[in-house]
Structures are given as structure tokens and as C-alpha cells.
Amino acid sequence: MSGRSYTLDDRETWQEWFDRLDAGPYHSPTYLDTLAGEFEHDSERAELFVYGDEDGFVYYPYIRRDLTELPFAEAELSNPEAYSDIVSSWYYGGPLLSAGAPPSLAEEFADSFAEFCAEKGIVSEFIRFDPNRENHERFDALEPTFNRETVHVDLTKDTETLWDEFEKRNRNAIRQAQETDLVVEQTTDPAEFEAFYDIYTNAMEAKDASDHYRFPFSFFETLFRSDLSTLIVARYEGEVVGGAVVVHDDRIAHDYLRASNPDYWDLRVNNLLCYGAMMEMRDRGTDRFDFQGGRPGVFKFKKGFSTEGRGEFHIGKRIHCPAVYESLTEAAADAGIDTDTGYFPAYREAQSN
Template sequence: MFNESRIVHNSGEWNEYIGQIPDADIYFTPEYCKIYEKNGEGQAQMFVYREGNDFVCYPFLLRKVGDLPAVRQLDLREDLYDITTPYGYGGPITNVKETGKRQDLFRRFSKAFAEACGELRIIAEFVRFHPVLQNHRDYTAVEPAFNRNTIHIDLTASESEIQGRYSRDNRNRIRKALKEGLTVKHSPINEIDSLLSLYYKTMDKKQASDYYYFPRSFFHDTIADLNGHIELIEIRLGDQTIASCLFMHYNQFVHYHLMGSDKDYLRLAPINLLVHHAAIWAKSRGYRYLHLGGGSSGNDNLYRFKKSFDETEANDFYTGKMVRNPEAYQYIVERLGIEEQGSYFPVYRV
């Protein structure tokens, strides 16, 4: 049987493949991946393994290891690279549905990708799998490990069933928000000044790492590149915006993406109302899932808040990792004098 392995850069060709996969989400598109390329996180690429009409697509960011200041001093003999999933979720996906055929295809895909990693001088690979699609079950070569739970709202249920899965406290807080006079507005996607101000204040409140302080250009790239697949929903008290969030939508999925809120008004439950409204809006548009994500570190307060929107079930989020070139990887780690840092991978990027 004819088979082919190749790296795809061109957005048109990339979208041709992704468009043939009914389960594909926005995270697998070139438009999404290239936002992070523009943010300086690596080169957006997609590896395609194809056998006739059957194929596996694997988007990732290719990062030059030698660009790290500490590694640059080692004077490596050749350029080396590692790969990672862009912020969010991803991993390989396929257009093949039948289980046995799918498993066989992924075995051959894994072999072909291992060979490609050797040719491309990729020494390490990190994958964040999609918690709803559960594609970690397909790509076992990277030894997927449970990371944490995430929550989604099942939009195929009726509105009363959706709200019936909320916690009692959550339902009360939504009623409180409405009683306090909070309103919902779908704002023009280019009017993000309130979102930016609230987002940065929220990061300050959470004492977030530097990574999450995305520059303004990142937000502008997000709304430009995802045009038609992104919605800006805001909560207002009178004329004041007190919570603002970008929701991404594609195929069956809607995702709670980048959010900011005014801490002085959290007692009015604006985020409860925001998520509830987004669920009803997304259901009315025919989507099946509103994915809220998980906590910052396991099943923390943020996770428990999201869990209040569905007390009945949770998704399992898996990550995978593999050292593709043990000799080169170990050489860098030993030369830098770095010890393993728990689950952090690759360790030289700690």
C-alpha cells in the first residue's frame, strides 16, 4: 500500500487535512498553532503520515535547543531541536474511526515519526493530549501519564438538564448575579481594551508566571488569526465591564480561553453568569461541548469552580514525553549540571 510521511507548513494544505477529520478542534489548525509561532515559541509544523485515504496528523512547535542561553554556551556541533504541543491541547489525530484499523495505523505512524525525529535532529518530545478526544489512547509510544482533570459542559443536554448538573451554590450565584443587575454583552471582537486590562490584573492577582503575561500583540494575533472562530463575551455592571473572556469555537467545540475579571466585583458572581451564558449561547449555535479546562495545579480552587458547572463527570487530561535522542539529551543535561525536576520536561528548559 502507498504510504507517505511529510512535514506540512502551508496553511492551505494543513487545513485540507484537518478539514477531513470530523473530531478536529481549533487546537489542531494552522491558524491556532501559528499564533504561538508569532509569539516566539517555535516553528509551527504538522507531521502527516498517510496510507492511501487514511492518515494521522500531528501539529507541534519545533524549537531550536541551541537558542536557550545556557545551551548556546555549550557550542553544540549541530543544531538540535525539541517539540511541544502549542499552549492548550493537541497531539496526533486521525480520520480513521474503526478501532483495530486505527491501532494498526498508529503503530506504523509511530515508527515513521521516530524516523522523522532522527532526520530532523529532534531530541525530545512533549505532548499535551486533548482531554475530550482522549487521543492519548492512540499515541502510546510517548507513555501518556495522567496529569489532572478538566471539565466540560455537555451541550447536547436540555437547558434544564445542563443547569441540573450545576452545583446548588453555582445556581444560587447565577441568580444572585442577575438580581444584582449584571448584564451580558457580546462585544465586537476588536474591542479588547477591557479584556486586556482585566486579564493583566487577574494575572497579578494569581501571581502568574511570566509566560502568561502575553503581550498585546498576542491578543491581536489571536483575534485576527481566529477570525470567525472566536467570540468576546463580557459581563457589565451598568456601563462598567467587570469580566471579559474570549471563547474559541470550531466544529463541535467551544473553549473558555483567555479571561479577566475585576476582583472588586467577584462577590457579585460575574464569572458564574459569564460561563452560564456562554453555555446557553453555544448550545443555541449547535455546539456539543463547552470545555472549561482544569485547575492551575491539579484539583485546586479553580478546578472546583469549573467543576461546579458539572458535578457528574470530568475529563482525564494526559501528557506524554519521550527522549528521542538519549545521547544528545543526556549530554546537554550533564554539561549544564541539571538534575531532574519532578515531572518538568525537557529538564533543560526548566
């Protein structure tokens, strides 16, 4: 059995493979197409590797990045154009095993894909597994390691049960927000897209966020024009003071990107935004709202929406061209990059994962 690779030039075939799965929005060709080139590097391009056949297969989308963009690559490598590295979709990705496929197919895939990477000059591979699909459990051969806990809400429960499973401090904050003039609802107004973008951009500037979280307005425009996302905004006296981008399909919704004007934080605008986004997705028939994870302060806020739902986010790191990896890491260190932080791959400037 052999593997096959696809690019977005093979969009129709890629979509056919995707449609055979219950995979979620982060694994779709539309989302990877939207993300690639806007995420961290201009050279990003979405690709798919499939191992198996229609009766049982592994589906693995990822983003490929050139190494020529590294300032030291040309001096270090005799042919830098021949090499690249890959990362999973963001927030979640990793390979998925189709329903009914034998577990042994996952190990066969790992070997086949490693051979593919070595042949194609893919130096390293960073995997973000999907806690909603729990695909880390099926791909032991990729040596997944636990990274952090995540929070999700079971939207199939009745509203009273959902409310009872909020932490008390969160219920109080939502009640406080509901007693103000804040209004939270979905929007398709282009002017409000721009208003949210301004708030989001200001928030990233205030946090001195990495490029990982800085997107041009064109990225949001493309996302909002697709069927992958919904923008929920909070208004105060008619002015947009916050927004939450929810990436979703018919079954699962993700708290994707969110920001609010700090002048209105005392009104508990973030609590009401998240509550409104959750209930909007529940009204649409979505089964789960995934708050994902985050650093301690962020995680504390998110777990206020569920005392029950928890997941485990795992990552994987693989080196397919060891000699090239070592050479690039040494060159990165010589160029002033701290290669001992644990960030992977070590030869790139650290970004949030």
C-alpha cells in the same frame, strides 16, 4: 509508507489535511499559527507531520522551538543550530487518527516520527493529548500518562437539565449575580477588547503568572479577528469588569482565558461569565463546552458547572536524542535550573503545562 512534514509555507496543503478531520480548533493551522511565537519563546514555529494517505492517516501538528535560545546551548553543543525540541498545541494537541484508519497505523506513526525527530535533531517531544478526542487511547506507543481530570458540559441537553446538573452552590451564585446590574454578552467592540486585555494583564501580574500565560495584545487581536474565538464580557454600569475568551469551532467550545476585576468578585461575576459563555455557545448549536482542568481551587470552581461531564487529560514525554538531552540537562543544572522538579524537558525553565 512514509511520513511528510509541512510548515505554514504549505498552508493550503495543511488546511486540506485538517479539513479531512473532525479535529477541533486547537489542531487547526490557523490556531497554531496564532499561538506560535506568542506562547513562550520567540523561536516557536508551527509544523505538521502526516503519516499515511487520504484513505487513512495520522495528523500531528506541533510547535517547534530552537535550542539556541538556551543560554548554555552554545557552550554545550558544537552545532546548537542543528537541534530543537517540540511541544503540542495548547491547551490540547497530540496526534489524531483519521476516521477509518487501522489502529496499527498509530504504532507505525510513532516509529516513523521518532526516526524523523532523530534525523532532524529534535531532542525532546512533549505531548498534550486531547481529552475531547481521547487520542491518548489510540497512541499507546507514545506512553501517555494521566495528568488531571477535566470538566465538560453536554450542550445538547435541554436547559433545565443543564441547570439541574450544576452544583447547588453554583446555581445560587448565578442567581445572586443575575440579581445585580451585571450584564453578560458577546462583544466585537475593539475598545472592549482592550478593556478585557487590561483586566487580564492585571490578573496575571497579581498572580505572578509564568510567561506561559502572558500574551501581548497583538495575540488577542489576531485571535479575535479569526473565526476561532469569541469574547464574552461582563459589564457593570457600562464598565467592562470581566471577560471570557472562548475558543471554538461549530462543535466544541473551550473556556480558554478568563479574568475579572477583583473589586466585583462579590457579585459572582465569574459564575455569570461562565454561564453566559456556555449559553452563548449552546445558542450557536455547539455540542460541548469544555472547561478543561486546573489546580484544585480552579477545578472546584469548574466542576460546579457539571456533576456529570468528566474527561482525562494525559501527557506524553519522549526523548529522541538521549545523549544531547543528558548533556543539556547537566548544563542546565550547572546554570542553576532545578532539573529535578519533574518538568519536561528538564533543561528548560519550568512553565505551567
